[in-house]
Amino acid sequence: MKILLLSGKLDSGGAPRVCYQIARHLSERIELTVAFLGGEDGLIEPFERADIPVKRLAERPISLNAARALNRHLHNYRYDLVHTHMMSAGLIGRPVAKMHGIPVIHTIHTNYEMRPIKAKIADVFSATFGDLAISVSESVDKSLPAYYLSKREIVYNCIDIEKIREEASVAWTDLEWTDNLNETAPIVANVARYDPKKRRIDLIDSFQSVLDQFPNAQLVLTGRRVKRQQQLAQRTRELGISANVYFVGFVENPQTVYQHADVIALPSESEGFSIGMLEAMVHRKPVVASKIPAFVDALGEDYPGYVPVRSPEALGETLCSTLTDPSYREEMKEIMADRIERFSGDRAANAYLDLYQAQTRL
Structure with a gap:
């Protein structure tokens, strides 16, 4: 199974750190590549130390260049599933992956009610292209509106204890x-x-x-x-x-x-x-x-x-x-x-692996 973990940025924030934990715990069990659309990249070094491939696609996360670069990347590499993190990756990654016929799941890291209106609109729009939305907590899942048109699961954020x-x-x-x-x-x-x-x-x-x-x-x-x-x-x-x-x-x-x-x-x-x-x-x-x-x-x-x-x-x-x-x-x-x-990394990684396998079997 070949998975692309796609983040908006790769800074030291919570979402990229969760990407790192998923990749670190699953890299020996599946073929996994990490890419990010652009912006800050302070978390690249830990990925490289763990021998996990990382690819920057563009300079700015939300840009036509980022969308084009992702389109080229998905054309050149055959993935079984794309897993997006952060609003920008969901906005661009879900429709582009769907255009290539690749199943895509998206992890939601922030409470919907506290987002700016532009972020709400972008997420609700791109959710229609996703196969599954994963909330990082019960509170995040409960914050999603009834018109959030995507199947949903909960996998709690994880850390390497x-x-x-x-x-x-x-x-x-x-x-x-x-x-x-x-x-x-x-x-x-x-x-x-x-x-x-x-x-x-x-x-x-x-x-x-x-x-x-x-x-x-x-x-x-x-x-x-x-x-x-x-x-x-x-x-x-x-x-x-x-x-x-x-x-x-x-x-x-x-x-x-x-x-x-x-x-x-x-x-x-x-x-x-x-x-x-x-x-x-x-x-x-x-x-x-x-x-x-x-x-x-x-x-x-x-x-x-x-x-x-x-x-x-x-x-x-x-x-x-x-x-x-x-x-x-x-x-x-x-x-x-x-x-x-x-909230251990192993526990979350196993939950994600089960979801990957379920989505690729559909």
Whole structure:
């Protein structure tokens, strides 16, 4: 069986990382090629280290050049199935694959209700060309409208549990992002990109109450420096907490941030199914998170560390409780240890392989 995994971009975001996990776990069981339409390509190196072929098709993901390049690629290589990820790959990949008579399935990574209107229209239109749509969580599946004309399944996002633990084993003194931090002071971390939906502004606004109880506490925010980071930095200066907030930039190995943090804060107002949440669970780090469907899918309804969306006051109070109460932290860790295995890479890869085989037999 010959499969093309097609992504829009190949950056370090959640969808390309899921592509990597699928490819890594299935590359010895099926013939698999990874291609991306264009844009950022920061995740190419891990694929190459795993001896998984990767092909860039164009410079921009949504472009006529990308569509033409994919058309040529499918003409030159005979695939049994195309598996698309990200809106741009679905928009271009589903109709082009269908034009070649190739079965195509599409993985939906984001909550439909939170998408821009243009993305909604593009996805609904291209869904008519697909044979199967796969949601990465129950909450994503439930967000799809009744007029989303495609058969549907759910396969939860996946991670490589053992590899993540292995990557985290780096000493504090060997890390660059820790240069200006105090190893003995509490660290609250948020590993994400600068997207307003991540609600980092709420985390910053909550941190003054944390500092009232823990004056030497440190807030660590990762991510490539963009205009949004400058705005958040200005907010820390307005609040007088800039000395305790660290914008550490892009961290090549984010597992080390989880490993050395005391608490992970995830106040997002919307997620498809957060890889960052799963990574925090692997490290059994206490997580304080907004109670949104994607996080409940991961942690369960009874997890004690939820806070309301857009509530800096509740976020600050729960962060303080987590840092103060060892029994509270242990309750969180026990729930994570009980649930994390259901999101392993092997489990998801087997589910995808079953779907590949079912679609190619039709």
